[in-house]
Amino acid sequence: MSAYEDLMAFQRRTEALAQVAGRLGWDQETVMPRGAAEQRGEEMAAMEGILHARRTDPRIADWLARAEAVDEEAEAQLRLIRRSYERATKVPGRLAEEIARVTSVAQGIWADARAKDDVAAFLPTLDTVVRLRREEAAALAGGGDLYDALIDDYEPEATADTIGAVFDRMRPRLVALREAVMGAAHQPRALSGHFGHDGQMRLARDLAKTFGYDFTRGRLDLAVHPFSSGAGNDARITTRVVETDPFNCIYSTIHEVGHACYELGIDGDYLLTPLGGGVSMGVHESQSRIYENQLGRSRAFTGWLGAEMTDRFGDLGLGDADAFHGAVNRVAPGFIRTEADEVHYNLHIMMRFDLERDLIRGSLGVADLEEAWNARFLSDFGVAVDRPSHGMLQDVHWSIGLFGYFPTYALGNVYAGCLHQALRAAVPDLDAHLAQGQTEAAVEWLRENVQRFGGLRGPRDTIRHACGFEPDEGPLLDYLDAKFAEIYRL
Template sequence: MSAYDDLIAYQHDTQALAEVMGRLGWDQETVMPRGAADQRSEEMAAMESVLHARRTDPRVGEWLQQAEAKDDVAKANLRLIRRHYDRAVKVPADLAKALAKATSRAQGIWAEARAAEDVDAFLPTLTEILRLRREEAAAIAGDADPYDALLQDYEPGTTGAEIEALFSRMRPRLVELRGKILSSGYDPEPLAGHFPETTQLLFTHEIAKTFGYDFAHGRIDKAVHPFSSGSGHDVRITTRVDESEPLGCLYSTIHEVGHGCYEQHIEDAYLLSVLGQGVSMGVHESQSRSYENQMGRSRAFTGWLFDKMRDTYGDLNLADADAFHAAVNRVRSGYIRTEADEVHYNLHILLRFDLERALIKGDLEVADLEAAWNDRFHADFGVAVDKPSNGMLQDVHWSVGLFGYFPTYTLGNVYAGCLFKTLREDLPEVDAQMAAGDLSGATGWMAENLQRHGGLHEPREIVERASRAPVSEGPLLDYLDAKFGAIYGL
């Protein structure tokens, strides 16, 4: 066997073990007994020790030096394995193990603190996680920006400065659109009523299949914070249920289906390799956000969905499909990011990006985070935070150490704007299809032009290949202006 063949065989087993560790994480957030949290943290730490040892094995470095790439797939494999190896060898094994243990334990502590509205119960844990992540960032970055070092885990090739510039360009048009909507004098009637949990879960199961999610290789479970997990032939998603607000469950599910379909549609030839998962979280979010918004909240699809909702729940309080479309896209200054309308959503991300960047840099400490969050939220949204679960405790990300993840949501929105503009050009019949409840044209275009490639191309490259244009915030902002201008008569 060649050095390349030896490297790929070794990497195959490493990826398989990583999938097992991911399954432990899924179990922890869905069905694990609460009393097992401490034991699970030890199990996760042990798994991370094994994985870190494999990722930093000197043989990997030797194989990388000797391996020859004979085609584009081999070149991509070597590029990604080298990137992961160069990062892993900079992180001490004890630190990697400590992070795995701390973030595993933190999930339960965060969930209990959130349920009890008790920030103080979570602060010591968050302080420890931040300390560990700062240490990791310093080890990776050297003399470079530590936040950028963490960002590479989620969006390789992107810097905090680039994201800051993107947000600066987007913010004026978002704020202007928000102002026009809120001063329009029109406030759509929200969907109201009682929607039983069992019925909601059955309904979202059906809608997931409508969007092409493969239940032979996946499943839906409940979690405090919806997420997706896995790749290849085992891709699982979660949702949450509020019996007075079915749209939260419905659109959380569609969002996670977007993630899940990306993973399910990657070429089988890349299974259990570094190419066998989504290339970045920004590209991943382009799929979940386009499924949720450009497809799921479109006037075409919501017209079909309105009839399905009435078939499922009986008469609704909304008069017709136009009223339902307006309710689905109702703009308001809500607290919760995952339930935010498309106009406010990126303002939620900008808040988190600025705060976590300050935390990693040392300009903000955990003890001051709640006050900083509440002040910034009031300034940006004009509403005072009423309780921690609507404020700094609402998201799971920081509790599991995902510093650098949040900006990829807005990158995903920008990518989705680019992709869907081209999709519409290629499929002029897409609205007619979605109005009939047929998502196969739109989802098939995404699968063919982006999803199947997995990690073969770099993040920005795959978006530009699929959209046949440079990445720009323009298509997203134009889409938002047109959509909400029509709903609110602007």
């Protein structure tokens, strides 16, 4: 066997073990008994120790030195393996294991604290997580910016400065749109009523199929914080049910289907290789957000969805299809990021980006985080946080150490705006399809132009290749302005 073949055989085993570790995480979020938390922490640490040892195996350096790439795919495989090896060898094995152990246990501590609105019960654990991630960032940064080192885990090629510049350009137009919408004479009515758990879950499963989710290679379960997990031929999704708010379940499901369909849509030849997963979390979010928003919240699709919900749940009390579309897209300065409308969503992300950057850089202490969160939220949204579960305890990310992850949500929206513009040009009769509850034309375009390539290209190159132009925030902001001007009759 050649050096390249030896390396890829080794890598496939590593990728398979990583999928097993991911399945442990899925189990912990969905069906694991609460009393198993400490043991699961040890199990996760053990798996991370094995994976870290493989990712830093000295043979990788030798194989990389001797391997020859015969085509674009082989070049990309070697590039990603080299990047992983160089990053892994900078992090001590004991630190990688400790982070896995602590964040596994921290997740349960956060969930309990969130349920009880008890910030004090979570702060010591969060302080440990921040300390460990800062130590990891210092090892990776080599004297550079700590937060940039962590961003690189989720969005290669991006930095805090480049992301901050995008946010600085977005913020004025988002704020102006929000002010116009909130001050508009016409305000859409909200949906009200009771929508049973079982009925919502049946609808969720049907919507997942509508958006192309393959249940022979996935499953739908419940979780406190909806997520997608897995890759290759096993990509699972979760949702949650609030019986007074079916849109929570509907759009959480569609969002996670976007993530899962990205993984399921990758070329089967890339299975259990570095190319066999999404290239970045920003590109991943572009898929979940375009499924959820530009497709799922469009006037055409909500026309079909409103009729479908009326058939299942009875009269919705909103009147016509325009009123239902307005209810789906109603703008309000709510506390919860995952329930935020498209106008407010990126402002939620910008706030978290600033706070976590300060935490990692050391200019904000964990003990001061709640006060900083509440002050910033009041400044940005004009509403005082009423309880911690509506504030700094609402998101799971910091408990499991995902610092640098939050900004990729907004980058995903930016990428989705670009993809939506290109999709509309490629499929000019898209609305006619969506009005019939048919997403195949959109889903196939995304699979063909984005998903099937997996990690073949860098994040921005992936979007550029799909769209035919350099990605920027313009298409997203233009889409938002046009959409909400129509809904709010501006």
